[in-house]
Amino acid sequence: MDRLKLSRIDEDLESSEVASLCFLCRDVLARKRLEGINNARDLFLRLEENGLLENNSFLFELLQTIRRTDLLNLLESDSSPPEEADANPILSDYRVMLYRVDQDITRENLSMMKFLLSSQLGKRQMEMCNTALDVFAEMEKTGSLSPTSLHEVHAAVKQFDQQLALTIQRYIDNREATGRPHRPIHPQRVSNTSQPVDVSISETQSNYEGMNICSDAEPNTKPSSPDDHTEYYALIHKPRGLCVVINNEDFLGTQMKNRKGTQEDEKALCSLFSRLGFTMLVHNNLTAGAMKQELQKLGARNFVNDDALVVCVLSHGEMECVFGTDEQRVNITDLTRPFTSEGAPTLAGKPKLFFIQACQGSRYQGGSLPHPSLPGQEEGVPQSPLEEDAGPIKGETVPWEADFLLGMATVPQCKSFRSTTTGSIYIQEVCTQLKKSAESSANDDILTVLTRVNREVSKGKYLNSKQMPQPKYTLTKKLVLKYV
Structure with a gap:
């Protein structure tokens, strides 16, 4: 690997981050080999000697794990990007x-x-x-x-x-x-002929033959939102409310592959929203009927002492629906309907956030470089494929009742992507941006945060395609989430 890029990465890493990297490498390097390492350069030399830097994949995963995504650009610009890696050892759970x-x-x-x-x-x-x-x-x-x-x-x-x-x-x-203590990592030298173990896959309804891709300060003590409750939703209770995660990983039929890596999304969501003051409720591997039943039961709850509700659904999907583990459809409206002001009157006037990690179709999104309009150019000139993909939505999935936000991983008819080791592109970025906002002194509202999510996800390239998230909302006030 390019020594200049390794040197640049070393310069940007703090000593605490180097120590974290050394700990994460304890399964691939002998303990004595890690003793006395005080900088990333020495660690890189040890990894190189063991053949772990012959492509970018392992280093890519290390930097993703310690959330130094700013340094991944150096790897993505390399001549052997992670998605082209021949060998890809993975960190243990x-x-x-x-x-x-x-x-x-x-x-x-x-x-x-x-x-x-x-x-x-x-x-x-x-x-x-x-x-x-x-x-x-x-x-x-x-x-x-x-x-x-x-x-x-x-x-x-x-x-x-x-x-x-x-x-x-x-x-x-x-x-x-x-029955597995953890995903094995073999410390012996990795050859260029070894088979890739990390497969990034799209959240489609059917089996998808994977391609090699490895994509995918002190807490702020100010009040969770400004005092003007006519402009901002009030967040005054502790806990703030419920955050429900429905995580479908293992599918029972033959048409849909198991969703490896989704546990990383569950962990990230639980870590984030618990720090934001929410009580976590996690459901793993629900059938379509069980998903509907659990949400209907939740909708009957008394939310008088809750300020907000968050529901995160991680599954396969198609246009305006997600799938239960029995490969049966659940419409997006079936997810939100139990929480309308009619169905859950104690949630009336309170924000209800839904984050959906699932495909919304089978199309791959393309991309093109932006360019200014030429003098005299007509308004009817065709737009780029990415802009066309983000066109008008057929069929509204957000209920007409107020105070809903629906964060979709992708625009209609298109795929979303997930790394089998680090989680989905969308959910991980949502957690990253909400964490930054919670720690910031600025009072950025949820829509500002999701705009940043759109920007960061849209920059990437996944299986030679693009991904464009899409928030839809009927919020009537600004929602600012801070750590409690």
Whole structure:
């Protein structure tokens, strides 16, 4: 790989990020090989010696995991972009899960975890640990932490942070359900003839033969929204309300492939919206009938002490519908209808946000370079394919009743894309932009945030195609989401 680009990446990485990368690489590099690494250059040399930088895929995934998407442009401009990689080792679910815990733990809770675990590891070792990753590394040395042994760390975390404990529990449940402790990574040298293991696929209704693609500060303490409730939705309750995630990964029939990578979307959504003050409710692998039943039951709930409702649906889809795991259709209107002012009167006047990660058709979107109109050019000149794809919508899917926002991963009739290791392009960008907005001192409303999502997603190229998200809304006020 281009040493100049590696040097530029090294210059932009902070020491804490280098430490995170070293921890994530503990399955592909021997522990002694990682000792004494203080900068990314040394880490890159070790990876290069093991044949892990023969293409961009592994480094691409590392940078995506630590959310340094700004550095991915350097890799995408390389002559061997991730989607053309011949070999693609993947990070283990186990190690990525521990990294997520490290990122979300507060300094106070880190001190509490060190205290709770000091009897197993010793006071001196704990005093040398500055981060949760340091603690995990020490536990791995003693054998008290491994992909199949998480009881001690789970019990400790459960004492001070239920959400982080849930992150660990989900990994344990998934490991037990699949019978796999974690996705294996082979530390031996990767050859150019090895088969790719990461496949990015579109959220279509039918089987799709995958192509090689690897696409896919202190919290703000100001009030969640300005005081002018005539302009802004009021967010005054704690918790703010419910965030419901319907995550369909395993499909029962033969027409639709399982949606690998969707668990990363679930994790990102749970981490984000819990910090935004929402109570999380997750449903995995629901049939069409079960989806309708759960939403109808939820619509009958008393929302008088809730400020807002968020519903996220992760599944396969077609035009104006998503699919249950039994491959039966659920219309978008069936998702929103239980929460209209008629169906859920205690939600009247409150924002109801729906984020739909699913295809809305089988078309691939193209793209073209923007150019100014020439003097004398007529208004009837054909537009670019991307602009045509974002044309008028046939059939309104947002109810006429007020205060709904429907965030679609793609425009009608087109595909959306998902990485089998890092999650969907759309949901991951939504979480990234909402996180930035929550941490910012500016009071950017949800529509401003989703405009940024549109911009960032539309810049990418996925399986040689484009993706254009589409928010639709009947909001009557501005909605500003901040951490509580």
